[in-house]
Amino acid sequence: KKEEKERLRAEKEARREESSEEVRQQLMELLTQILSLAPSQMTMYCQDYMIILSRTLSDPFAEVKKLSCKCLINLTAVAPRQFYAAANTLMNPLLVNTSHQHQKVRTLAVRALGALLNNGDNKMIEDIISHLAQ
Numbered sequence: 473k474k475e476e477k478e479r480l481r482a483e484k485e486a487r488r489e490e491s492s493e494e495v496r497q498q499l500m501e502l503l504t505q506i507l508s509l510a511p512s513q514m515t516m517y518c519q520d521y522m523i524i525l526s527r528t529l530s531d532p533f534a535e536v537k538k539l540s541c542k543c544l545i546n547l548t549a550v551a552p553r554q555f556y557a558a559a560n561t562l563m564n565p566l567l568v569n570t571s572h573q574h575q576k577v578r579t580l581a582v583r584a585l586g587a588l589l590n591n592g593d594n595k596m597i598e599d600i601i602s603h604l605a606q
Contacts, residue, residue, distance in 0.1 A: 493533040500528060500539035507543060511550040518554035521547055522562060529565035534574045541569070541580035548587040559592025563599065 490496050503524065507514055514521070521543070528540040544562065548555055566588065569581035585600060 493536070496528070496531060496533060497535045497539065500536055500543065504539060504543045504546065507546050507550065514547065515551045515554060518547065518551045519558070522554075522558050526561050526565060529562065529569060534572070534577050537569055537572065537577050538580050541566070541577070541584040544584045545580075545587045548591045552591040555588060555591040556593055559588045559596060562588060563592075563596050567600065 490499065503521070507521070525540050525544050525547075528536050529544075531537055531540070544566075563585070566581050566585050569577055570585070572578050572581065589596060589600065
């Protein structure tokens with residue numbers, strides 16, 4: 473029972489979000505730098521990156537959104553096969569970002585959608601087209 477409580481506490485702590493926008497931005501910069509320094513080793517961490525990106529793409533801070541889009545574009549270039557099945561989890565946050573108030577966020581979101589489409593399941597095209605048509 474004590475082990476279960478400790479595990480639950482650890483899970484809760486892992487889900488805790490950083491409140492500082494600047495720290496979240498620096499964390500995304502660090503993830504992007506790690507990706508650029510060790511691209512050949514990223515396939516084993518691709519799933520972790522996708523979990524992180526699914527949350528950071530929804531971050532309220534525009535700089536974190538932009539870095540997340542850039543990181544996603546770089547990750548699809550490094551590990552394209554990893555995105556086929558899991559691309560749907562990243563599609564919705566990207567689609568929301570295509571209507572963001574900042575032009576740079578919208579532009580990067582569209583570029584990231586393109587990278588995702590090139591490497592993901594083509595069934596996403598219908599959802600993306602219907603969203604962009606609005």
